[in-house]
Amino acid sequence: MDYVVLLKQVPDLAEELEIDADGTGLDREWLSFVASEWDEYALEEALLLRDQGHGGTVTCLALGVEAGEVDELLATCLARGADRVIKVGSFEAPPDSHTAAAAFAGALAHIHYDLILTGVQAIDDLDGQVGPLVATRLDLPHVSVVTHIGLAHHHTTVTAHQEYAGGIVAEFEVQLPAVLGVQTSRETPRYAPVSRIRQLMKTATIEAMAGGSGAGSGLVIEAMAIPETGSSAEMISGNTQAIAERISAILAERGIGTAVTR
Amino acid sequence: MSGDILVIAEHRDGAIIDTTYELLGRANALAGKTGGEAVAVLLGSGVAGLAGSLGSAARVIVVDGPGLASFSPSAYQAALVPLVRERQPALVLVANSGSGMDVAAGLSAALDLPLAAYAIDLTVDGNGPLVTCQLYAGKIQAKVRFAGGRGIVTAVAGSFPTEAGNAAGSPTIETLAPAATDDRIRFVDLLRPEAGDVDITRESVLVSVGRGIGELENIELVEALAAALGGAVSSSRPIADLGWLPRTRQVGKSGLRVKPKVYLALGISGAPEHLEGMRGADLIIAVNSDARAPIFSVAHYGVVADLLDVVPALTARVGG
């Protein structure tokens, strides 16, 4: 089975996000980038499916975005055990999901795949999720919010679980080739040691491929803003005892916690 | 081209989900401004009866076919693409749910129709639709317009009131067969989590834990507090993923939606997926060591402190 994983980096939320001077985008000066969490789950699933399943290859694709560290992202994929990594296209800043999908779809025309995995979503998906956008461009079936993938003996279908609210899950049988948007992997994404990543950055081959082009998201951002947080909560301060007193008083006002037995 | 606002209805176990009503209510409020009507689109097999639950819509389009007996992304996409292409509505509203994500993005790519995701508000003014979208785990809000003035919106659950959409009425019902089918994704079964001992949606006091709890053993402290308050323990997603509490205690987008009298959020940062599940609680008290945690934006009272200090002290005070 040939697996392809689509990955990207997103701004690290440990940094304070700031809006640029135009008021329509993020100020990129102090952004640092990390792999999108769900894409890491997708990669982990691909590696596990290959190794615990019926073998095959895992190829990782990421867009050639100047902002961030795409080479390190792809070296990390190799360090975790991917077989091949490809940088697609060239972009100054991270593109929107529609542009990304067009780029990936262009490259995928030249790659053999049975199953394409990508994170179900990313924190900057203003115009929707890459998985279904790529799938539809390639006329492939797609399932999002996948929490379980099961291989079949033949390689013509896979089982996918799609998760809804309340923990309810739909089990589907999906014909291959297909695209799955991964919500979680069965194991925590494996750790890639720094020495191996550094070694690979020096020695590994990161292929480059041109991407397809598309019309873009069709959205016009009028304004971006940081919503006011903390403004609605009345903050309680003081030492632990004072806090406990105040909270129990607030609860008692509503008849809670006063000599209740269960 | 029409000024209609299409709402793709989502249903499960013979009932329409709440978010569909939220979207219908909003569609009703805005349809006048787009110069059309609120139209619900219901896909299924033998679902004519269910159409009656969509009374607040002006019209209901029922797409009925055996391949639509259960939700399948490919079957829904095959049925909806030609329909939306033909009707050319001003807006298509979809819930940002497990199935909604597939439907909306699939439609967007197939029809080259822009999509604004994670919407928490939608208005229409002189310049057309304006969508407020939530990004970066709720840290940023973007106001966006569609370049061509029409597009698809996926809305976060809990953004609009359900009451406006859940009204009685007698919409015109149009029934069609799906114009196309696609059975590449075949529904097999619906799996439910094991029934837990506690139904957190029925509890009036919930003491909820997030990653800030630190370790598994600390959950005992929270259970003691819940017992002292006559409530139950619930959690955010990471705690359920770790297996520290059963999935049936999980609150949030992929868990349960709760509306208790009191929701104590302990060590929960307040990611949008979690807020979706509990922002309707009557009283929300949040304890978090990070003063900038988004939970404080929905809490009524907030405490910046280590929950491992506050919890035992509070338990002692309320007589646990």
Place this chain on the structure above:
Amino acid sequence: MGRDLPVIKVDQVFELAEAVVDGVDISGHWNRMFSQRSVTEYPTEAMDWVTSLDGGESLRDCYQCGKCVPVCPVNHVGDYGPRKLNAKVIRGSTLVDDPDLWLCTTCGNCYRVCPKEVNPLRIMPAIREQAVLEGKVPDELSEAFRNLQKSGNPHGHSPRKRADWVPDAGVPVPLISEVGRPVDVLWYVSDYTSYHARGQDAARAMARILTALGVDFAILGNEERSDADSARLAGETGLFEMLAEHNIETFRKYEFKRLVVMDPHAYNAFKNFYPKLGWEGEVLHYTQFLAPLVDRIEFRSSVELDVTYHDPCYLGRNNGEFDAPRRLLAAIPGVRLTEMPHNRANGYCCGGGGGGMWLDGFVADHVSERLSERRVREAVATVGADATGVLSVACPYEPSRFEDAVKSTGNDGKLVVRDIVELIDQAMQPPAH
């Protein structure tokens, strides 16, 4: 005597046919000496593999005398010690898949007493590095590694927030990048002192003390990155080297006479490992820096506290500094110092070293109680008789570890934890009214 004994092969036998020592004739088998003995009843692959690793060589020297067992802090709460690890390796385990690989805190007490100088402070990182390369590392620990890689600190906080403690210090804290001239002291603040609430208390106290003493100092602020010494001991040599490269490049930008550190782990890295990586300088733990200056500190009040001192493994036993912290404590008015039974070279590890700081959940599954809890009980038994007991510390790992342990052992109210600088700072304030 027809007993069939197994043949024990030895690598070499030395025996002088004629030997007279101090007039005593010990010719023949009385002077037979065996060199390193391979126990070849078992396959030797695992031992060969461990001893082939850079740092793993000394494991073969163990002859199972057992001196390490009673001094190993983990053995007090479980069944542990280098002897056990050696026995496992002899019997064919490389330890790579064994949870025991992660329980060692590299406290060094075993090495101190070992007659063969078997050195787990080199063996454990060597084997752990191989485990890490195979992806076999506990999740908690890999989370810390990820954070160090991404943000230069184990918590994953933004590097740009490393100096956020400064505004509330009450005194100016110069940034060396802004000072624009050589300084006497580059004060390396370290991870927990910069980001953890209790560490920040110590940072502010230290800033006030340095200012009161008129020390010409500056900090790196956002340019500072973790020393990552504990990550090195936990098997991430690559990460250690990557961060060392960054820190060394930063050190080289500025001119300073001495590097003063809050953290014994940073002290260990800068003093003992950075020279090989290209930087060498005068490195002092803050207690070593302040002790000679303590007579110049103007104390205005008496603290009236019963204090005991916890020797950090990486300042005390592993780097030989026991006296400077005690001189500081002795100089603080109102400190009544009492030693715990495990003190100085026999100090009892808090469990935070060698990666232990990020393995508490994992370790808890394998021990009867945390090392920090055991140590807190010892402190309470020493100075916790009334409400004035203080466990004083000189390592930024300690306040959070010991304060958690005070709570979890039910000793809230009997013992507080204070960094030595906090006690000095307290005594520098006028008496409270």
